[in-house]
Amino acid sequence: MRTEPPLPEACADNGRTPASEHAFRLLCRAAAVTVAGFLLAVFVVLAVNAAPALAAFGPGFLTTQVWNPVTERFGAVAPIFGTLITSLIAMLVGVPLAVGSALFLTEICPHRLRTSLIVGVELLAAVPSIIYGMWGLLVFAPFLANHVQPFLIDRLGPLPLLGALFQGPPFGIGTLTAGLILGLMVLPFIASVACQVFFAIDPFLREAAYGVGATTWEVCRNVLMPQGRAGLLGASMLGLGRALGETMAVTFVIGNAHRVSASLFAPGTTISASLANEFTEAVGDLYLSSLQALGLILFVITFVVLALARLMLRHIEKGDAR
Amino acid sequence: MSRTDRFALSARRRWRNRILMGLCGGAAATALLALALILWRLILGGGAALSWDILRLTTPPPGSKGGLLNPILGSLAMSGAGIAAAAPLGVLAGTYLAEYGRHERLAHAIRFINDILLSAPSIIIGLFVYSLMVVPMGHFSGWAGALALALVAVPVIVRTTEDVLRLVPASLREAAVALGIPYWRFIVSVAWRSARVGILTGILLAVARISGETAPLLFTALNNQFLSSSMNAPTASLPVVIFQFAMSPYADWQELAWAGALLISASVLLLNICARFLARRRR
Numbered sequence: 001m002r003t004e005p006p007l008p009e010a011c012a013d014n015g016r017t018p019a020s021e022h023a024f025r026l027l028c029r030a031a032a033v034t035v036a037g038f039l040l041a042v043f044v045v046l047a048v049n050a051a052p053a054l055a056a057f058g059p060g061f062l063t064t065q066v067w068n069p070v071t072e073r074f075g076a077v078a079p080i081f082g083t084l085i086t087s088l089i090a091m092l093v094g095v096p097l098a099v100g101s102a103l104f105l106t107e108i109c110p111h112r113l114r115t116s117l118i119v120g121v122e123l124l125a126a127v128p129s130i131i132y133g134m135w136g137l138l139v140f141a142p143f144l145a146n147h148v149q150p151f152l153i154d155r156l157g158p159l160p161l162l163g164a165l166f167q168g169p170p171f172g173i174g175t176l177t178a179g180l181i182l183g184l185m186v187l188p189f190i191a192s193v194a195c196q197v198f199f200a201i202d203p204f205l206r207e208a209a210y211g212v213g214a215t216t217w218e219v220c221r222n223v224l225m226p227q228g229r230a231g232l233l234g235a236s237m238l239g240l241g242r243a244l245g246e247t248m249a250v251t252f253v254i255g256n257a258h259r260v261s262a263s264l265f266a267p268g269t270t271i272s273a274s275l276a277n278e279f280t281e282a283v284g285d286l287y288l289s290s291l292q293a294l295g296l297i298l299f300v301i302t303f304v305v306l307a308l309a310r311l312m313l314r315h316i317e318k319g320d321a322r
Numbered sequence: 323m324s325r326t327d328r329f330a331l332s333a334r335r336r337w338r339n340r341i342l343m344g345l346c347g348g349a350a351a352t353a354l355l356a357l358a359l360i361l362w363r364l365i366l367g368g369g370a371a372l373s374w375d376i377l378r379l380t381t382p383p384p385g386s387k388g389g390l391l392n393p394i395l396g397s398l399a400m401s402g403a404g405i406a407a408a409a410p411l412g413v414l415a416g417t418y419l420a421e422y423g424r425h426e427r428l429a430h431a432i433r434f435i436n437d438i439l440l441s442a443p444s445i446i447i448g449l450f451v452y453s454l455m456v457v458p459m460g461h462f463s464g465w466a467g468a469l470a471l472a473l474v475a476v477p478v479i480v481r482t483t484e485d486v487l488r489l490v491p492a493s494l495r496e497a498a499v500a501l502g503i504p505y506w507r508f509i510v511s512v513a514w515r516s517a518r519v520g521i522l523t524g525i526l527l528a529v530a531r532i533s534g535e536t537a538p539l540l541f542t543a544l545n546n547q548f549l550s551s552s553m554n555a556p557t558a559s560l561p562v563v564i565f566q567f568a569m570s571p572y573a574d575w576q577e578l579a580w581a582g583a584l585l586i587s588a589s590v591l592l593l594n595i596c597a598r599f600l601a602r603r604r605r
Contacts, residue, residue, distance in 0.1 A: 020506060034411065
């Protein structure tokens with residue numbers, strides 16, 4: 001068992017603390033406060049810049065779909081809808097694949113392969129998102145347009161209700177493609193955190209379950225998943241935070257159309273894609289302010305999601321000595 | 323109950339186990355296959371377009387020969403300036419979290435905020451720096467890009483610095499305290515020195531993180547078609563040029579984009595591998 005290391009006070013507060021000690025301590029604390037201050041500064045700057053648009057459109061900004069730079073009428077429904085729907089698709093694709101991969105890597109993968117595969121997954125999580133976006137535009141979208149979408153439109157399009165999701169021309173780019181690319185991008189990210197979650201579970205629990213004759217699946221289902229539930233939720237929320245704010249992987253393949261359509265094949269937009277596509281070319285104060293208001297909305301949404309993720313992951317990081 | 327019944331039950335459990343664990347293996351295989359496809363296409367597309375001209379010539383107009391000299395230099399300059407600003411701030415803040423703030427409320431709050439900054443959308447950082455620097459200065463500039471990259475890098479450095487400083491053995495602390503030196507001397511001459519490889523690892527990871535970032539540069543450094551020696555002017559960067567070229571309809575621009583994408587991915591992966599290697603040697 002490790003003893004608690006001595007505190008700085010042990011050698012500093014003995015009545016003759018040198019001035020250099022005070023100065024250094026102040027310097028470190030100032031640096032830390034500055035870092036935390038960034039978050040507040042970002043919020044304040046965004047809020048101030050967004051204020052004209054929010055004042056001009058009021059709560060209607062959140063409920064109208066019009067996005068017309070010529071008449072200077074702006075509403076955030078289409079980008080918010082696009083952000084949420086692409087992230088939802090990303091989660092539906094990414095989370096099961098990531099958790100399945102993590103179970104495979106931690107529970108059944110041979111030891112010799114395990115380390116290198118986990119390192120591989122972690123390296124993939126570091127690949128810049130622009131690579132995913134570019135691959136999505138130049139390789140994946142044409143593939144979908146030529147081979148997958150016509151088939152889905154023929155088969156699923158005529159269905160009642162559900163069919164509305166699969167109608168329209170097979171462009172290749174659109175909401176579905178953006179969601180799939182996002183899912184692929186957050187996959188290694190969620191998987192590597194999920195591996196940590198499973199590794200952090202007390203090995204005695206696992207051994208006890210195997211000892212009473214449980215199969216590997218039963219150990220996963222009845223021991224690992226319930227034990228790691230908060231951690232897995234945190235990992236998914238962390239991935240969701242990434243997906244909501246991701247710019248490059250989406251901007252390439254979303255099509256940038258400010259409208260809400262039922263079809264997953266139709267082009268749409270997200271908050272980050274609108275910003276990336278329009279911000280440098282926006283003319284007029286109200287236009288710029290509306291885009292900043294979009295940024296503010298994204299900031300608030302991701303802040304809430306990431307804060308929840310961190311709260312759920314907190315106890316794992318405490319128990320995790322690595 | 324006869325023995326065969328018990329075995330029948332266990333056969334069902336065995337099959338359920340096989341099917342579901344097979345699905346897990348399938349998930350891993352699907353994930354690895356998809357990601358391998360991306361890397362394969364990247365190597366194929368980038369490898370074909372790679373030549374010495376990439377390093378010698380600047381970005382061309384469509385239809386003529388060119389390279390990526392100006393975005394490569396721009397990326398190096400902005401990442402370098404960004405890291406130079408982020409490293410001292412990040413290391414000092416990480417030191418506060420690991421040493422002085424160990425039992426302070428403030429430190430908990432700052433750690434929480436830093437963890438959120440760690441995965442906050444980088445395009446928001448771009449918006450922030452746009453209002454902070456581009457609007458007052460009246461033009462896009464490489465310095466604004468460097469500042470945006472620095473803001474992305476700081477949380478990474480804070481986090482890793484705190485983590486490695488916590489690994490400094492208690493016996494070293496006790497020895498230093500027993501000598502009666504001020505605590506800051508312990509931090510500078512003992513803690514930082516024994517954790518320097520770890521701190522360097524964190525800085526390398528931060529470099530890897532920012533060298534692939536595109537979104538914070540879009541509204542800050544913008545882009546520049548020409549070679550420019552001034553960071554005060556709009557500055558080209560590899561990721562932004564890849565974005566512009568890959569979205570264009572010109573085949574030769576798309577080829578250059580693949581080459582740039584390969585360069586970036588290779589350097590990011592190399593930096594990550596170096597960081598891992600250093601981290602392993604430390605233990």
